[in-house]
Amino acid sequence: MGTYVVTGAASGMGEAVSARLIGDGHTVVGVDIAGSDVTADLSTSEGRSDAITQLLAKVDGPLDGAVVAAGMGPKQGRERTLVEVNVLGVTEILTALRPRLAAAGNAKVVVFGSNSTTSTPLVPRVAIRRLVDGDTEGAVRILQRRGPLSGPAAYAASKIAVARWARRQAVSDEWAGSGIRVNVIAPGPVMTPLLRSQLSSSTASQVRSFPVPIREFGTPEQLAEWVMTMLSPAADFMVGAVVTVDGGTEALLRPNSWPTRLPVRLLPRMAWTMYRAPKKGRVADYSDS
Structure with missing residues (x-):
């Protein structure tokens, strides 16, 4: 049995993931703003530092995995809090846990993104770049210019940024190279x-009008089953993937956007990667043989 950290463990999908892990006999160290093993406010630097201190004290050996599910939904006027939780609440905690994860030799990390990354228009690219770089203040200034759309734009930007951060880290020597x-x-x-x-607020009609081809909402338990697969040996060869579980919305809105061909501008980078000296466990090139 393993040891796992789950953020957002007190409700929603984080709670469902924790229940599945505990039901399978694993040890879970939960993190949430209340009602969990580690109580911390991930919207502040002090709160994240406190969460990290508590986690490192409670996990004093190898960590088999982490599920980062804590997050805030879109709300105008709370853009700063949202991006702090949704971006830095992921990147800072996972960076601090990386040595514990590396010590396990075959750890799995699941980061909760969102299909808002591919279904929200008018998200400023420069704000996303700022968030990937950890500049939440600069990103918020840009996002607040969206006026009434600042909440959805901030949410989508935070989830795009955290997915990009995760994919970049996923293939690095520090992460993939450490197993x-x-x-x-x-x-x-x-x-x-x-x-x-x-659904019980003034935005209910907008929420219900969001296109979901399967014509039903998902459940936390369904998403927890997907996460369990991503934590299992079935995911040993799965690195840097984004798994969309959204009832068909992404496919409806962007049927021809993915998969897509490799842009020519990336060929120099690809060639450089192909001819790097291979390290232990790394495939040396991109050949189809």
């Missing part, structure tokens, strides 16, 4: 407390 498999799950609308509150 850590990092992947992203991108849910669509799932019946969590957040979605229930939206």
Whole structure:
């Protein structure tokens, strides 16, 4: 049996993942703003530092995996809090846990993204770049110019940024080279407390009009099953993937956007990567043989 850290463990999908892990006999160290093993506010630097201190004290040996599910939904006027939780609450905690994950030799990390990354228009590219670089203040200034759209734009930007950060780290020597498999799950609308509150608010009609071809919302338990697969030996060869579980929305809106061909501008980078000296466990080139 293994030891896992789960953020956002007190409700929604994080709670469902924790229940599945515990039900299978694993040890879970949960993190949330209340009602969990580690109580911390991930929207502040002090809160994240406190969470990290507590986690490192509670996990004093190898860590078999981490599921980063804590997050905030879109809300105008709370853009700063949102990006702090959704971006730095992922990147800072995982960076601090990396040595513990590396010590396990075959750890799995699942980062919760969102299908908002591919279904939200008018998200400023420069804000995304700022967030990937950890510049939340600069990103928020840009996002707040969106006015009434600042909440959805900030949410989508935070999830795009965290997915890009995860994919870049996933293939690095520090992560993949240490045996850590990092992947992203991108849910669509799932019946969590957040979605229930939206359905009972003035935005209910907008939420219900969001296109979901399967014509039903997901459940936390369904997403937890996907996460369990991404933590299992079935994911040993899975690195840097984004798994979309959204009832078909992404395919409906972007049927021809993915898969896509490799842009010519990336050929120099590809050639450089192909001819690097291979390290232990690394494939030396991209050949199809």
